[in-house]
Structures are given as C-alpha cells and as structure tokens.
Amino acid sequence: MYLEGFLSAEERSHLQDLANGHFQHSAVAAGAAGSSAIHAVRTSQSTTIPRDSLVRCIEDRALALQGFDTPPSHLEPIQLVKYGPTQDYHYHTDWFTDAAAHATAAQGGNRASSIFAYVRTAGSNNDNSSSVLTGGGTNFPLLDVPLRDERWCRFVDCDDEYERGVTFRPVAGNAIYWENLVRDGAATRGDQRTLHAGLPVVSGEKVGMNIWTREAPLPPGVRGK
Numbered sequence: 001m002y003l004e005g006f007l008s009a010e011e012r013s014h015l016q017d018l019a020n021g022h023f024q025h026s027a028v029a030a031g032a033a034g035s036s037a038i039h040a041v042r043t044s045q046s047t048t049i050p051r052d053s054l055v056r057c058i059e060d061r062a063l064a065l066q067g068f069d070t071p072p073s074h075l076e077p078i079q080l081v082k083y084g085p086t087q088d089y090h091y092h093t094d095w096f097t098d099a100a101a102h103a104t105a106a107q108g109g110n111r112a113s114s115i116f117a118y119v120r121t122a123g124s125n126n127d128n129s130s131s132v133l134t135g136g137g138t139n140f141p142l143l144d145v146p147l148r149d150e151r152w153c154r155f156v157d158c159d160d161e162y163e164r165g166v167t168f169r170p171v172a173g174n175a176i177y178w179e180n181l182v183r184d185g186a187a188t189r190g191d192q193r194t195l196h197a198g199l200p201v202v203s204g205e206k207v208g209m210n211i212w213t214r215e216a217p218l219p220p221g222v223r224g225k
C-alpha cells in the first residue's frame with residue numbers, strides 16, 4: 001500500500017533531531033539467538049529513536065492503519081536509517097528467515113508488517129554543495145504490479161526494466177506499507193514476494209524510517225516505555 005504524506009515536514013525534522021548524533025553502522029540479524037552483526041550487505045547507518053509524544057503519535061497512525069486489533073506492544077522501537085553516497089541495503093526480507101533464533105513467541109514472533117517512510121531526501125548535510133538525492137530507491141524485484149496509470153510515475157520509477165519489479169522513488173514524507181507473512185494452515189510463513197533492497201545512493205543523503213509490527217507483544221525490555 002502506498003501512503004502519500006505519511007509524515008509531515010515538522011515530523012520529519014523532529015525525527016532527524018531525535019536521531020542526530022546517534023547513528024551507528026547498521027546491523028543485520030545474525031545466527032545466534034536474538035543477536036545481530038555488522039555486515040557488508042547493509043552499509044547504512046541506523047539508530048532507534050526514543051519515544052516522545054510526537055513519536056507516539058506516529059506509532060498511533062501506524063497502528064490505526066493496521067486496524068484496531070494491533071496493540072502498541074507489537075511495535076518495535078522506530079528505527080531511522082541513513083545512507084550517503086554508495087551506501088545501500090542489499091536484497092533482504094524484513095521477516096526473519098531464521099525464525100527459531102529471532103522470531104520465537106517470546107520474542108514477539110516474526111515481523112507481520114513493515115512501514116518504510118522517507119524522512120529526508122536531500123543534499124548531504126556534510127558538504128556545502130547543493131547536491132540533491134539521486135539513487136536510493138526501494139526496489140521490490142519480485143513484485144508484479146501493473147502500474148498502468150502514469151500518475152504512478154511520481155512515486156515509482158517508470159523507466160525501470162520490467163524484470164526489475166517495482167522501484168519506489170524516495171519522496172520525502174511518503175511511505176510504503178506491506179505485510180510480510182502469509183497464512184499457512186494454523187501457522188504463518190514469510191512471503192518471498194516482499195524481498196526488497198535500498199538501492200545505492202548516488203548523491204546526496206537519504207534518511208528512512210522503519211516501523212515493524214510483530215505478530216505478538218515484544219518483551220517489555222525490547223519495546224521500551
């Protein structure tokens with residue numbers, strides 16, 4: 001689902017203020033139970049952000065979108081991710097493929113849904129040049145969505161090769177929402193079609209926001225206050 005104007009300009013700058021100075025090299029889930037590791041597949045920098053009243057308001061919006069039966073305890077702390085030139089996040093799924101290590105019932109199960117929003121899509125903060133963001137789209141190679149109306153071209157890259165699936169353009173304030181799991185009898189399993197990547201930034205800086213909803217409540221220590 002495509003969400004235009006999910007974040008206001010004020011919210012986007014507040015989110016960046018909360019994250020500033022806290023970005024660290026992004027980790028990815030690793031083998032051992034609940035652990036993560038620094039990996040070349042994700043060269044961005046990321047941080048979770050503290051929950052203040054504005055962040056709670058964004059969380060409420062994310063929950064309302066998913067229906068009234070998802071309580072706040074299912075939301076992971078919001079994560080911001082920042083990419084400079086050449087930085088990217090290789091193809092991955094947000095649902096954990098190693099569920100025994102990362103998605104047990106005690107850990108809140110797997111990631112039922114994802115919201116990825118574009119928080120900053122501009123020139124770099126670190127140089128004085130008037131660089132603009134180029135690159136940095138979000139590509140879903142296995143999505144087979146016929147976007148026949150050219151109004152979509154503001155939000156997706158209509159010049160992409162057909163075989164490349166769908167690439168969302170980084171448009172500040174907008175977001176994509178998708179569900180990660182499909183029912184499989186009494187259980188759930190990860191949906192392969194949700195494979196995606198943050199394509200390399202060519203110039204400028206991109207800051208994104210992840211809101212991940214678990215199937216079940218997170219341990220209070222992970223969820224935080």
Ligand SMILES: O=C(O)CCC(=O)C(=O)O
Pocket residue numbers: 081089094116136137138139196197198199208210
């Ligand atoms: O940067 C992007 O476009 C996607 C990021 C992403 O998929 C993630 O952080 O899980």
Ligand SMILES: [Fe+2]
Pocket residue numbers: 092093094196
């Ligand atoms: Fe992702």
